[in-house]
Amino acid sequence: MIIAEKKPIQEIIEEVQNFDRILILGCNECVTVCEAGGKKEVEVLASALRMYFITQGKEKVISEHTLERQCDHEYLEEIRKNIDNYDAIVSLACGVGVQFAAEKYLTMPLLPGVNTICLGANEDRGLWTERCQACGSCVLARTGGICPVSRCAKRVLNGPCGGSTNGKCELGPDTDCAWQLIVDRLKALDKMDDYEKIAPIKDWSTDRAGGPRTVTREDVKI
Amino acid sequence: MSEFVSASRLERVMKAGHLGVTSECGPPRGSDPEEVRKKGMLIKDYVDAINVTDNQTAMTRMSSLAACIHLKLLGIEPVLQMVTRDRNRVALQSDILGAASFDIPNMLCLSGDHQSFGDCAKGQNVHDLDSMQLVQTVRHMRDEGKFLGGDDIKRPPKIFVGAAANPFADPFEIRVPRLAKKIACGAEFIQTQCIYNIDKFKEWMKRAVDRGLHEKAFIMAGMTPMKSVGMAKYMKKKVPGMDVPDGIIERLAGVEKGKQAQEGIDICVEHIQQLKEITGVAGFHIMAIEWEEKVPEIIKRSGLYPRPEL
Amino acid sequence: MRLKIPTNFRIVRLPCTGKIDIIHILRAFEKGADGLYVVGCMEGDCHFNQGNFRARKRVEQAAKILDQVGVGGERVRMYNLSSGEGPLFAQYSIEMVNKIKEMGPSPVRLAKQKKATAA
Numbered sequence: 001m002i003i004a005e006k007k008p009i010q011e012i013i014e015e016v017q018n019f020d021r022i023l024i025l026g027c028n029e030c031v032t033v034c035e036a037g038g039k040k041e042v043e044v045l046a047s048a049l050r051m052y053f054i055t056q057g058k059e060k061v062i063s064e065h066t067l068e069r070q071c072d073h074e075y076l077e078e079i080r081k082n083i084d085n086y087d088a089i090v091s092l093a094c095g096v097g098v099q100f101a102a103e104k105y106l107t108m109p110l111l112p113g114v115n116t117i118c119l120g121a122n123e124d125r126g127l128w129t130e131r132c133q134a135c136g137s138c139v140l141a142r143t144g145g146i147c148p149v150s151r152c153a154k155r156v157l158n159g160p161c162g163g164s165t166n167g168k169c170e171l172g173p174d175t176d177c178a179w180q181l182i183v184d185r186l187k188a189l190d191k192m193d194d195y196e197k198i199a200p201i202k203d204w205s206t207d208r209a210g211g212p213r214t215v216t217r218e219d220v221k222i
Numbered sequence: 223m224s225e226f227v228s229a230s231r232l233e234r235v236m237k238a239g240h241l242g243v244t245s246e247c248g249p250p251r252g253s254d255p256e257e258v259r260k261k262g263m264l265i266k267d268y269v270d271a272i273n274v275t276d277n278q279t280a281m282t283r284m285s286s287l288a289a290c291i292h293l294k295l296l297g298i299e300p301v302l303q304m305v306t307r308d309r310n311r312v313a314l315q316s317d318i319l320g321a322a323s324f325d326i327p328n329m330l331c332l333s334g335d336h337q338s339f340g341d342c343a344k345g346q347n348v349h350d351l352d353s354m355q356l357v358q359t360v361r362h363m364r365d366e367g368k369f370l371g372g373d374d375i376k377r378p379p380k381i382f383v384g385a386a387a388n389p390f391a392d393p394f395e396i397r398v399p400r401l402a403k404k405i406a407c408g409a410e411f412i413q414t415q416c417i418y419n420i421d422k423f424k425e426w427m428k429r430a431v432d433r434g435l436h437e438k439a440f441i442m443a444g445m446t447p448m449k450s451v452g453m454a455k456y457m458k459k460k461v462p463g464m465d466v467p468d469g470i471i472e473r474l475a476g477v478e479k480g481k482q483a484q485e486g487i488d489i490c491v492e493h494i495q496q497l498k499e500i501t502g503v504a505g506f507h508i509m510a511i512e513w514e515e516k517v518p519e520i521i522k523r524s525g526l527y528p529r530p531e532l
Numbered sequence: 533m534r535l536k537i538p539t540n541f542r543i544v545r546l547p548c549t550g551k552i553d554i555i556h557i558l559r560a561f562e563k564g565a566d567g568l569y570v571v572g573c574m575e576g577d578c579h580f581n582q583g584n585f586r587a588r589k590r591v592e593q594a595a596k597i598l599d600q601v602g603v604g605g606e607r608v609r610m611y612n613l614s615s616g617e618g619p620l621f622a623q624y625s626i627e628m629v630n631k632i633k634e635m636g637p638s639p640v641r642l643a644k645q646k647k648a649t650a651a
Contacts, residue, residue: 008600
């Protein structure tokens, strides 16, 4: 899923201070699971903003709403009937949701309430870690199911580099060496012969390098 | 390995069966060419070629290529170090041609320390290619006379291509397979990480020799003299992928502070003499970090001087 | 055991402190409470294993938010005691009430009062 992190309240306060009627808009998908932008976080942020502005003697109307998804037309349409009640929307969705809402409501200021971090997994309670960088051409079949693009700090395709120590990255003990994990997996799979296959120079045109990416499926278009 | 691929002296020395000797020179953090020339002149007559580092530890410095040109103009043979951290395949190929235009005959292909260790920790990194793919790229440009994009190169680069190997990094069991991979990619010489753990290096070299890798590439042993017990402890604890046995630290700690530097040089000379006897060692790469003035002494005492006439 | 406790706070009963959420704490302050404390079982004695640990984390998160919006994180805190410790419950309530009195009324309550008077 998409992993996001709440923006500091102070940053959000600065962004919204010139608006009087503000909608805090949550998303019920990824950001709910990673506890950054679901219904609960909407309630907490709205309550915090209300308290802040009342103590500042400012009259603001802070409303709350959470959509099933912000990256889908039909759900975003839900707020159209009330859209004139707001001067700005703080979206707690990932960057995709914020933009999709902005595209739909052309004259409505849309402010992000979270920082979108990565595509990752919930590794442990309170711990979310990156697993994919959406490079657009998956190499996992050749690397024991561990991704060197997203999990190696130098995205070395023929690793590990010389900085790997005790299974950790040269960045420090908090980061696993992706290539140690790859080697461990290849050993477990009894496929160490694969290690010596040279990964060819990668075609990064399917990555962000190639410009904004689209998937077009004529077979499902109506 | 009979015919020469470049105008490199280093290539000729090792192909003639002599032990090759290289040293290292870090470009300055400024634009004064005198600093490069001074370091180069100190060791000029004691080595076959001098490596010029490429923004090592990710600290911004004078460009490796520019410093190589300064050395080349003094009649010193450079080994251009190039990391994949800062340049994409357009810039790498372009710099390779730039180096070849000055007839810089050697190159060492590296991935480079992560930028978070340097003075631009908030910067992007590139890593369009990895170090092995850079080796392949130079070989492709030289041997096929073509760019990666497929077009012909007018006057292809004649460069003797090297790569680094760390016999001590983890996981140990893939260290020799990894060396084999680099050689399969086209590395013709290998310079290793600094060696302090002689036994572990011997084990690594034995496995490399068992696979015949020493016959496919010249493996040069990396040596760095310790200046003090403090440096030894720092390298053991802080430098990723470095293996400093306790015996070295104890030996340095056993002499008074004023004599530790000399002891460090003695250890380095002893290590070179031991390693000279090991099958597979084709030369030495002496990295005296900001201590270039000691390189002549180490080389003389190790019996590597004078350098062979060609 | 007839213990005297302050009368200026309201007890909200929960099946377990693990039931409390950050929003419950924030809403209390939004409505004008000057302070709030959560009393859970001794750590390690939770019938649901981790209820009181969860509560402590949520109290800490609420405190951080209250600090950030200028209400004051010290107005909220967590106590732990076992069910047989009536005197300790009384002592904690006195301690908390005194502390809040020292801090004075919450800025939210003051602002609301001011607004009401102006209206």
